[in-house]
Amino acid sequence: MILQAIDTLVVLLILTNLLLLGTNRLNGCIRMIAFQGFLLGVLAIFLQTPGNPVHIFLLAAGSMILKGVVFPWLLSRALREAHVRREVDPFVGFTLSLIAGGAALAVAVSLGARLPLPEALGSTLVFPGALFMIFVGFFLIVSRRTALSQVLGYLVLENGIYLCGIALIHDEPVLIEMGVLLDVFVAVFIMGIMIFHIQREFDHIETDQLATLKDVEP
Numbered sequence: 001m002i003l004q005a006i007d008t009l010v011v012l013l014i015l016t017n018l019l020l021l022g023t024n025r026l027n028g029c030i031r032m033i034a035f036q037g038f039l040l041g042v043l044a045i046f047l048q049t050p051g052n053p054v055h056i057f058l059l060a061a062g063s064m065i066l067k068g069v070v071f072p073w074l075l076s077r078a079l080r081e082a083h084v085r086r087e088v089d090p091f092v093g094f095t096l097s098l099i100a101g102g103a104a105l106a107v108a109v110s111l112g113a114r115l116p117l118p119e120a121l122g123s124t125l126v127f128p129g130a131l132f133m134i135f136v137g138f139f140l141i142v143s144r145r146t147a148l149s150q151v152l153g154y155l156v157l158e159n160g161i162y163l164c165g166i167a168l169i170h171d172e173p174v175l176i177e178m179g180v181l182l183d184v185f186v187a188v189f190i191m192g193i194m195i196f197h198i199q200r201e202f203d204h205i206e207t208d209q210l211a212t213l214k215d216v217e218p
Contacts, residue, residue, distance in 0.1 A: 006043065010125040014105065016032045017132060018098065018101055021094070021097040024090075026148055030152070033067070037071065038067075041060040041063040042060070043126075063162070075148065079148060082148065089145060091144065101139070104139065108131035113128070130161075133156055133157070134157055134161065137159070138153070140152060140156060
């Protein structure tokens with residue numbers, strides 16, 4: 001029963017990443033990121049090992065609060081300040097992004113099948129799902145034009161790394177996981193400030209337009 005629940009949660013994470021690749025509505029993307037945060041928190045509970053589960057529940061609660069509430073709230077605020085609703089003209093189109101996502105999923109499943117898995121893990125979908133999230137995060141960072149979409153890609157990338165961490169929770173110190181949460185919190189906070197200032201100074205948040213600054217005479 002627990003194994004089926006873990007596989008279901010990982011499948012839901014994969015579907016949210018495919019939705020991120022195929023939609024241009026930034027509000028919807030932020031909701032998907034929030035949903036991923038809650039799914040990761042529940043996964044941390046299901047993947048716990050016998051013994052003292054208190055630190056696991058604390059980690060899960062921290063994931064749900066930061067990834068499911070705080071980060072999306074900061075991003076939604078930055079979105080309102082920037083007056084942007086859609087990713088209009090990405091470097092890679094949404095149809096091609098979905099095709100690339102399908103290829104990345106196939107590669108992740110192939111690589112995950114070759115990796116030695118801990119016996120305590122049980123599920124064979126966790127590591128392929130984590131690798132897929134990492135691939136999607138990198139792809140969003142390099143293929144999207146607006147700064148906010150690139151921040152979302154960074155969060156997906158961190159979520160994939162986090163999923164790898166909670167899969168090995170019995171081997172990894174909890175302090176490392178809490179440090180990752182703190183690092184990404186600071187990163188998102190700083191990125192939100194950057195998005196606001198970019199919008200205020202240049203009336204847009206398309207990062208490729210910043211390259212034109214080198215052509216401006218002092």
